[in-house]
Amino acid sequence: MLIELVEFLSLKVRKRGITIDKRISDAYLLNLVLSKVVMAINGFLKFRRLSVILVGKGVTLKARSMITTGKGLVIDEGCFVDALAVKGIVFGRGVSLKKNVTIECTGSLTKLGEGLSVGNDVGIGSGSFLGCAGGVTIGSDTIIGNYVSFHSENHNFSDPEIPIRLQGVNNEGIHIGNNCWIGAKVTVLDGVVLEDGCVVAAGAVLKAGRYAANSIYAGVPAKRIKERS
Template identity: 50%
Template sequence: MITKIISKLKGDSSYNIRSRYSSREWFVILYERGFQVLRGFIAKFFLLKTKGLCFKGQSVTVKHRSLFTSGKNLILDNNVFINALSEKGIRFGDNVTISRNCTLICTGVISHKGVGITIGNDTGINSYCYLGGQGGIEIGDNVIIGPQVKIFSENHNFSDGATIIKNQGVTRLGVRIENDCWIGSGATILDGVVLKKRTVVAAGSVVNQSFEGNSLIGGIPAKLIKKI
């Protein structure tokens, strides 16, 4: 019955629970999800714009809610911090999961308003990730982002030796991650990077250049390991 409910919510007829759980385990899972739904309903009442169900954990902060929109079945786990202040705001598709202790921020300093963050359908962002959308971040559908991944979409200029770095301004090229990518735990994606469809980034990598699709990349800085 639970499989059918989740399958219907996700709109995925192939969804299946492959593991066995005891009645006690199901009780704990459903108890927590029930309170998340209740918090999500209250948040929607206070102008959090989402479609369908919203699962909201404890100590979730969404600033500038008028600039935040989401499709159905959004999960915001415990201690998520979102600041949507930006030109385009933050926009999520359907079935997006933002796990606990993630930070999504679009404007670092008031003097330079950010661009924003877009995340497609069925994409999951694991715990302790940081997304800085100052220069714009676009993430496609069915993307897996492991824990402690950092994505930066702006870069400080530092070439002028006569001026302190913080007064030299920034470069904003943005970051784009296309559909069906997997970003391994602890990876860092820097401004200007485009990862084409079906790119896999090894854990702990620092990606400072763009790569074609169907590629396994890794290292500091990341290099092509092999085509997949």
């Protein structure tokens, strides 16, 4: 009975069905449902919106008025989200931030950052860091593994006579296409354009450049291994 209830609720909230493994106990599912109810209440208190938003304990939200959300947003416990930016943060439908995700949109109060735009049905893994000062866009149906980091801004350092911290910054932004899978501990640097359907192996470093669609990349720096077949 509980399995059917959880499957029904998932369909209503996330707009997509799931099939739960029958070996999962009712006690585990009941605890899961109760925790989601608490998160839904917390989400309403945080956002004051009627759309279903689940927010875990210990979540910090800054510049909350600059966050636009679709239905079914999940922000798990320990996340830090600062939306202060020119364009703020836009979350599509069914976006999930796992535990301890950090999103920072502005690196310095002297210059507002660009912000973050996330499509529908995107999952961002635990411990990931998204630095969005230069602007980050993530397409729909993309999976981002644990401890992935995005850095959409660089320090200028050309003048050896001036401290690097005083030379300002430059940025091009980061664009991730639809239906990509970015593995655990990948580093994505400013200027990356990852086209639709790409897979990036765990631990890879994507430096500035365009990465062709439907390809697999690995290494430091990342290189094209083969096309997805």
